[in-house]
Amino acid sequence: MHYFLDQDIKFLTGVGPKRAEILNKELGIFTFRDLLYYFPYRHIDRSKFYSINELNADLPYLQIKGKIIGIETAGDKRHPRLVVFITDGTGIIELVFFKGVKYIREMLKRGMEYVVFGKPSIFNNKLNIIHPELEEAATHQKKLNTPFQPLYNTTEKMKNNFLNSKAIYKIVAGLVQSMKTTLQETLPEHLVKEYHFLSHHDAVLNIHFPSSIETLNKAQYRLKFEELFFIQISILRQRKIRHVKSVGLVFARVGDYTNNFAKNNLPFELTGAQKRVVKKLRENMRSGRQLNCLLQGDVGSGKTLVALICALIALDNNLQVCIMAPTEILANQHFSTFTKMLNGLDIRLGLLTGSTKKKVRTSLHEALLSGELQILIGTHALIEDNVQFKNLGFVVIDEQHKFGVAQRSKLWKKSEITPHVLVMTATPIPRTLQMTVYGDLDVAVINELPPGRQKIETKHYTDALRMRLFGEIRKEIEKGRQVYVVYPMIEESEKLDIKYLRDGVESFIRSFPPPQYRILEVHGKMKQDEKNEAMLDFVNHRADILISTTVIEVGVDVPNATMMVIESAERFGLSQLHQLRGRVGRGGEKSVCILMTKEDIGTVAKKRMKAMCDTNDGFVISEIDLELRGPGNIEGTMQSGVPGDLKLANLARDGQIVQYARQIASKILDEDPFLEKAENTILAQHIQNQKKEVVDWGTIS
Ligand code: ADP
Ligand code: MG
DSSP: OHHHHTSBGGGSTTTHHHHHHHHHHHHOOOBHHHHHTOOOSEEEETTOOBOGGGOOTTOOSEEEEEEEEEEEEEEOSSSEEEEEEEEOSSOEEEEEESSSHHHHHHHOOTTOEEEEEEOEEEETTEEEEESOEEEEHHHHHHHOSSSEEEEOOOOHHHHHTTOOHHHHHHHHHHHHHHOOSOOOOOSOHHHHHHTTOOOHHHHHHHHHSOSSHHHHHHHHHHHHHHHHHHHHHHHHHHHHHHHHHOOOOOOOOOOHHHHHIIIIIOOSOOOHHHHHHHHHHHHHHTTTSOOEEEEEEOTTSOHHHHHHHHHHHHHHTTOEEEEEOSSHHHHHHHHHHHHHHTTTSOOOEEEEOTTOOHHHHHHHHHHHHHTOOOEEEESGGGGSTTOOOSSEEEEEEESGGGSOHHHHHHHHTTSSSOOEEEEEESSOOOHHHHHTTTTTSEEEEEOOOOTTOOOOEEEEEEGGGHHHHHHHHHHHHHTTOEEEEEOOOOGGGHHHHHHHHHHHHHHHHHHSOTTTSOEEEEOTTSOHHHHHHHHHHHHTTSOSEEEEOGGGTTTOOOTTEEEEEETTGGGSOHHHHHHHHTTSSOSSSOOEEEEEEOSOOOHHHHHHHHHHHHOOOHHHHHHHHHHHHOTTOGGGGSOTTSOOOOSSOOTTTOHHHHHHHHHHHHHHHHHOTTOOSGGGHHHHHHHHHHHHHSOSOSOOO
8 A cells, every 4th residue: 555655646547757747846746645635625516506697706616507609709819719608597607718719619519508617707897707617518417426526726837738626636536546455544543433533544535525515524624633633742742841851040039130120220010911921931930941931912012121020030040131133223222221221230231233343242252251241132143153151041032933943042052051031022923823833832921001002093095095194194293293104125026115115205205395304214225324323313303204114113112103104005914014003102192003005905905904994902913814814824924844834724714623633632641741652652653753854843942
């Protein structure tokens, strides 16, 4: 059996060398097995027919049955198209063909009944089906053994080589027919029995060719479960091992630094959520186990202060602290916040970024190594090999998604005992992702904003309302407030984007001429110190409008800025929009966010704009985001090394299966922590194999 499935795909009936090459390149299918595990994304119930008067362009692929009552050629000589009129008595619909016009015309018979399979869409302001599959109704009836036809994803290149969904369907059907033995079970037998799963074998066959909807559901459920369960079992096992093995520094004392700060320097009362989180972190850092915690809190929830208090506890225990920010602007800002907040406490702080001068750098290195420097704040520059600590005890990573796993682990290696790690993110992570991608981290949540914050009003304007926008900006500036204007910046088209930003700046200058209005510009193509200077000018209210690309996305704090204008907002992701919006509403004043888009944007983009207008809650936003992005597109939030290619499970929709899989995995591990029982050997084996493929994705360290 193994031998059979491991054969090169080119030897499979109906494939051959040429198609094999396409399958290799386009889908990564090399063996019979690969093809067997290439699952359909959907099934069509081919026993069900729609009637023509029910059709509309929102419906997916479907079937109708009808007689051809007319065939015409339209278009011009160079772009002819074939239009076929078909009726089923309830209405008439046009089938349109752009390719193979002559051939199809000759093949089709007027007056004959056909089964038409395709997707209704609007073309020339009319409802059509473009390039449907057609089959004589009589033939269709004869061939119908299972009514559920699987649909497989194919690429343009595949279609051009006659490897459409239907072709794949035939090849897979052939493969299944020639399979003589059963596929090995992948889950422990006791699990399959106890939870009434289909066997692995039945699930795989039925996911291609289900005998009924119920079996299809069961097959999908079983395979999704399996996928998610294996993730859970490795994450939870790794976590168990870490809990047993990891030695953490014990932060036994809370001493003068922390106490003096609380007594003399703390500028405001901590929010309830901040207190709760500080307490929890402090307990963990005293437990003897290494803290590896993801701190989530919406923009403006005061994460920095939590990090700062933990840092002081580290100092009280004679350990050093390092704080890593994703951008230089943000590192600078943290440095000045810390300097201000820690004023008078006699703490040595350092700032290390890409633009730190060589001389300063050298003396920083020395002071770190001697232990004299207590808190180092910086960017990626912190990771360089020549940055060495005397006794690093606590690491803070701000806005974690900008750093890769490998980069971070370089930081830990800087000390003998892994320091406590606090990863802070303002992008809330939906629960299912928390349990999978970030499954090994402890999670703490600040679910409360400091008092006095007002809801940021969010509006969606199309370009037609630009004059109104300018009017609103003018009013805001007259009140003495400042305004951000952000343009998208996407790397592939950097040149274009810069031009676009330039045009934007020019149009703003025309409407807001100096010296009455002061406009600043910050973008990625500027030198670092120019950027810093511009930011500083804005912070100190030496400008009214800051026009920038997304360099200001993370963390920047200018309480007097009360208006955020996002240009071409349709080009931003939802969490990015939310982040950007979080730059305003930081003072006591009412703030506004205006999303500018062109008139016609896609439906998904529209939903993003609506979500922004409807809610200020980052957690709600993150759930909607996951939903809109759908499966297979979550890699963006995933860290490198995580299996980004869940085949079937969809983290947005299968949250319940994730939870179920986690419960069951956890139960198994409680009873058999190291998977040593015979009945669980199969799991131990699986994890072993998986390890070979994927490098260490269960932990962030
Ligand atoms: P974020 O969680 O987005 O990093 P910050 O830590 O930058 O948020 O805090 C946002 C603003 O809220 C800062 O100006 C900070 O000084 C202020 N802040 C933080 N905690 C409190 C609090 N407990 N009460 C009042 N203001 C606070
Ligand atoms: Mg922050």
